[in-house]
Amino acid sequence: MLSRRRQHVAFQRGMTFYEHKLRLKAGTALNSYLRQVARSVADTGTVPAHLNEKHRTRVFNTLLAHYTETTANFGKLALSGIAKGKKSALTPLEALMFSWVRREALRKARMITDTDRDTVAAAIEAGIGEGLGTQAIASNIRKLTSLTPRRASVIARTETHAAATYGSIESVRDAEQQLDMKMLKAWLPTSDSRTRPEHLAMANHPAIPLDEKFNVGGELMDRPGDPAGSAGNTIACRCSIIYSEAE
Numbered sequence: 001m002l003s004r005r006r007q008h009v010a011f012q013r014g015m016t017f018y019e020h021k022l023r024l025k026a027g028t029a030l031n032s033y034l035r036q037v038a039r040s041v042a043d044t045g046t047v048p049a050h051l052n053e054k055h056r057t058r059v060f061n062t063l064l065a066h067y068t069e070t071t072a073n074f075g076k077l078a079l080s081g082i083a084k085g086k087k088s089a090l091t092p093l094e095a096l097m098f099s100w101v102r103r104e105a106l107r108k109a110r111m112i113t114d115t116d117r118d119t120v121a122a123a124i125e126a127g128i129g130e131g132l133g134t135q136a137i138a139s140n141i142r143k144l145t146s147l148t149p150r151r152a153s154v155i156a157r158t159e160t161h162a163a164a165t166y167g168s169i170e171s172v173r174d175a176e177q178q179l180d181m182k183m184l185k186a187w188l189p190t191s192d193s194r195t196r197p198e199h200l201a202m203a204n205h206p207a208i209p210l211d212e213k214f215n216v217g218g219e220l221m222d223r224p225g226d227p228a229g230s231a232g233n234t235i236a237c238r239c240s241i242i243y244s245e246a247e
Helices: 004-044 049-082 094-129 134-178 197-204
Strands: 183-188 214-216 219-221 240-245
Touching (some): 049 240, 094 134, 134 183, 197 214
Antiparallel strands (some): 183 240
16 A cells, blocks of 8 residues: 555646646647637627537547546556555446546536637627727637636646546545455645645545545535535645555
């Protein structure tokens, strides 16, 4: 069984790698959408529905591939830390992972692209209110790309984190049954000035059985990044989930 610190370091190292991959793809998708919308507004004064659908499909496919890879690899990472000397053939639950991956990719693609659509609509509405022509409004839409790096970073951190903790905990749950052992989980925050106070407080929370919930600022959550938590408890979270065997 790896120490708490080694589990935390391994988790954060994996997060950095996969987060970087998604940040690049999310940024490229958003900038492509904004440029296409700006071109359409300049030419016709409208945003055709097919551009929004095309953007949603691209984001969905990006998340689907990212979730698939992330859940599998963080599942393997978690198993490598708990299964040493017990059963080397343990593998993450592919069927369970696939069900979650597809469901979450659909849900999050809708949320992300609806926000992008609303941002564009607000820029158009503001331009009309200022009496701008279509060329000027299109120029303002192109300028929205300046916001892309920050938005892509938030998306990458949030979505990678959710997939990583899901793949991790479900793989450990399966191992617990296969190996006939009792595992505990602990919420380990990144302790710095950027961490939410409610998450910092989790450093003092005792390890609990896998089927119990963490009480995080009054919200019950299965793990860091759990979609059951509010946006205030999940967006851009940097906390790790680590495991130990119950005595």
